Amino acid sequence: GAGVSQTPSNKVTEKGKYVELRCDPISGHTALYWYRQSLGQGPEFLIYFQGTGAADDSGLPNDRFFAVRPEGSVSTLKIQRTERGDSAVYLCASSSRDSGGFSTDTQYFGPGTRLTVL
Amino acid sequence: AQSVAQPEDQVNVAEGNPLTVKCTYSVSGNPYLFWYVQYPNRGLQFLLKYITGDNLVKGSYGFEAEFNKSQTSFHLKKPSALVSDSALYFCAVRDMATNAGKSTFGDGTTLTVKP
Numbered sequence: 001g002a003g004v005s006q007t008p009s010n011k012v013t014e015k016g017k018y019v020e021l022r023c024d025p026i027s028g029h030t031a032l033y034w035y036r037q038s039l040g041q042g043p044e045f046l047i048y049f050q051g052t053g054a055a056d057d058s059g060l061p062n063d064r065f066f067a068v069r070p071e072g073s074v075s076t077l078k079i080q081r082t083e084r085g086d087s088a089v090y091l092c093a094s095s096s097r098d099s100g101g102f103s104t105d106t107q108y109f110g111p112g113t114r115l116t117v118l
Numbered sequence: 119a120q121s122v123a124q125p126e127d128q129v130n131v132a133e134g135n136p137l138t139v140k141c142t143y144s145v146s147g148n149p150y151l152f153w154y155v156q157y158p159n160r161g162l163q164f165l166l167k168y169i170t171g172d173n174l175v176k177g178s179y180g181f182e183a184e185f186n187k188s189q190t191s192f193h194l195k196k197p198s199a200l201v202s203d204s205a206l207y208f209c210a211v212r213d214m215a216t217n218a219g220k221s222t223f224g225d226g227t228t229l230t231v232k233p
Binding site: 004031033035040041042043044045048050055056058059091093095106107108109110111112 | 122152154160161162163164167208210219220221222223224225226
């Protein structure tokens with residue numbers, strides 16, 4: 001079946017601009033995660049949704065970053081007033097949960113969106 | 119707080135030899151542990167995970183990992199390396215005590231298998 005998809009694959013923007021990054025999770029997956037990966041580092045957690053609500057947004061670096069998942073499927077990561085330090089690959093992952101809501105599930109990752117802020 | 123350390127930036131092995139990629143972790147409660155592989159210009163691919171039970175976990179492409187609670191380690195192993203195993207490998211941990219979705223990743227180890 002189809003995996004996690006992310007659009008666009010590449011985004012180049014100018015400092016100060018607003019960007020939106022989209023994630024389509026695997027069909028039926030209730031949990032969705034955003035990570036950021038800088039060159040030479042592992043993915044860094046940003047935010048986690050269970051259904052429509054953000055269960056944990058402790059990784060968002062500041063109030064310029066915001067994410068939504070209004071219908072419990074597609075999610076959009078929004079970055080306002082972009083800065084050069086925001087340049088990174090933004091990864092999305094999704095997973096299912098068992099009937100007890102226990103998070104032993106495996107996260108399946110999309111190919112990422114490479115954001116470059118000039 | 120949870121953390122992961124991958125002490126080796128790079129591991130080089132000859133094709134056909136056994137390989138080990140090291141990972142140590144720190145969590146408050148019991149850990150969920152994962153290994154992912156990343157090929158150039160591609161997303162992270164799941165290899166294997168430890169949740170509970172047998173300390174030796176078998177995964178995709180002939181890889182396995184051994185959970186060692188006393189040493190807080192979860193090293194990735196393969197008995198006979200292939201050139202096609204060359205890639206970037208990430209270890210990740212989640213804290214069972216918090217039952218949270220947040221995973222913490224190491225900074226990765228580049229595995230190079232030479233023919």
